[in-house]
Amino acid sequence: MFPLSHLLSRFVQEGTLTVYDADGGKHVFGGKEPGPVVAFRLHDKKLYRSLFLKPDPLLGEAYMDGTLTFGGPDGGPGENGEAAGADGLRDFLQLFNVNRFSFVDHPLQKTLKRFSKALKKVRQYNPVGKAQQNVAHHYDLSRELYELFLDKDLQYSCALFADEGQSLEDAQRNKKRHIAAKLHLAPGQRVLDIGCGWGGLALYLAKEHDVRVTGVTLSVEQCRVAQERAEKLGLTDRVEFLLKDYRDLDGPFDRIVSVGMFEHVGVGHYEEFFAKVKALLTPEGAAVVHSIGRCTPPSSTGPWLRKYIFPGGYSPSLSEVFTHTEQARLWVTDVEVLRLHYAKTLREWTVRFAENRERVAEIYDERFCRMWEFYLICCEMAFAEGNAMVWQMQLARDRAALPLTRDYMYEGVNSAAGDAAEPVRMAA
Incomplete structure (x- = not known):
């Protein structure tokens, strides 16, 4: 051998x-x-x-x-x-x-x-057009596939577990409340959701905080589903979903949020991303970016993951990100690192995937099932045992745009919890 x-x-x-x-x-x-x-x-x-x-x-x-x-x-x-x-x-x-x-x-x-x-920058060259091809590879798969292992709101990013026994649905609700608190929203504000997925966060913000949300995605399937959900909930007067690249948008927006999209930007486009975020914000505006990252120096995406799951994808080190927030002259007003929360999230997804494996094989085939098993478990272990983590970064154009202490985050997340929900502690 x-x-x-x-x-x-x-x-x-x-x-x-x-x-x-x-x-x-x-x-x-x-x-x-x-x-x-x-x-x-x-x-x-x-x-x-x-x-x-x-x-x-x-x-x-x-x-x-x-x-x-x-x-x-x-x-x-x-x-x-x-x-x-x-x-x-x-x-x-x-x-x-x-x-x-x-x-x-x-x-x-x-x-x-x-x-x-x-070769990292060459592999992550992600101009308008090619970016949509990369997104379609993963996110334009069958809606039913994602419904078989995600929570009911189709949140396809790290949940926030307040305790060990919490359900995936509750943990994803915590995540939405957590991000909303960091956005420090006020009724009537214009909010942009870059990489809105199937619309769950945008719909939550519009419904719970009375803001007007524009969600953009490059996935045809995600945009269609998000639009259907907005119509079903009667929120089309406050939420719109567009099949559009964020680089083609005009502002201004009072708030910008991006969850699980920055991993697809590409290192050669970080300067472009933060410059556009700054250009889209009002002078008093703020943004929250939520992304997978690594606790090690800059590296590259594994060949298997890049080929089969996320072409053009990369999880950056914070050192790579700060360089470009500084170049854009944006204030980094808060950074939080979520460590084991994504390992727990992925484990929940893997269990649900296994429970519905026969149906996944009917939609696709056995090889696809093994591919997704490898993907989900590999990522779970990267967060549980490896160097992967999630970071949330709050940004502002003006140093005085947000309160000077973090008290408003604690107050915001717990005031949105409702009588039946447990208070959510800041994750880090």
Whole structure:
């Protein structure tokens, strides 16, 4: 099984990995330090070399194609009770994350990483037009697919869990209240929602805070669904949804919010993004940007995730973002980091996806199911064990545009909670 065995013997320092090769041979790696116990089988000898040279994207592709399966040699639990299927995948990705530094420090992986970083701006070139193609790849999938694993409001971003036992629906409601409090809204204000998704946040702001909201998205399916929801709720006089690039908009707006869209802007367009946000705001305006990020220095998006899930996508380090807020001469009036909340959110999505897996296979196919299992669990582990986090950044054109203390955020989020809801603490 050389050269893959060479890589794995160096990689697994914590936990134990048992690999069954295509001929049924058994190979055990690690075991020196306690940790996850995982087993998988390779069904194709070509993987011995290809996984050594390009573990990303080929590990994910092998799982999608069924040439790599988790569990014992017969496809069931391993000899030591290692999980099979998606549970085995989760155990492996946990093993990967606890050992990731021994992997990324391998000379070959360092070389591949430098090459990937050098091409980052080229891969994230995201002008008007191409941006819509990238969005359509992921967000123009069947509405029913998302309904099978998201909450009822179709919130496709990090929820905010006030306690361990809170439901996904309540946690997503917390997130909307949390963002609304940071926006410091007043009745009648004009609000822009950049990357509005299926419209849930825009509809919430209009209904609960009596503001006028314009939501923009590049997804044809999302725009259609959002417009239908506005009509059904009787909010078309206060909310409009447009199939439009934010760069083509004219202002001004009193408030701007963007949740889960900044990951699709592209590093070469950060200057353009913040300059446009500033141009769209009134002199006393403020904005809240919510994005996935990383707690490590700037890097690049993994090849598998970039190819199959989010073409053109990238989760930035805060150091990359501050450079451009400073160039735009915007005041960063508040920054909050949400750490484990997205791991909990993704786990909820994964459970719901598994419960509806048969229906997903009917809509698409088995390979698609394995692709989305890999995506959801990989991201969950990145937040639970890796370097991923979520940040919320509040911005203003004028230093005096918002109150001087954060008390209004606490007051705003809890006054919107209602009698039946628990108060929401600031997440960080």
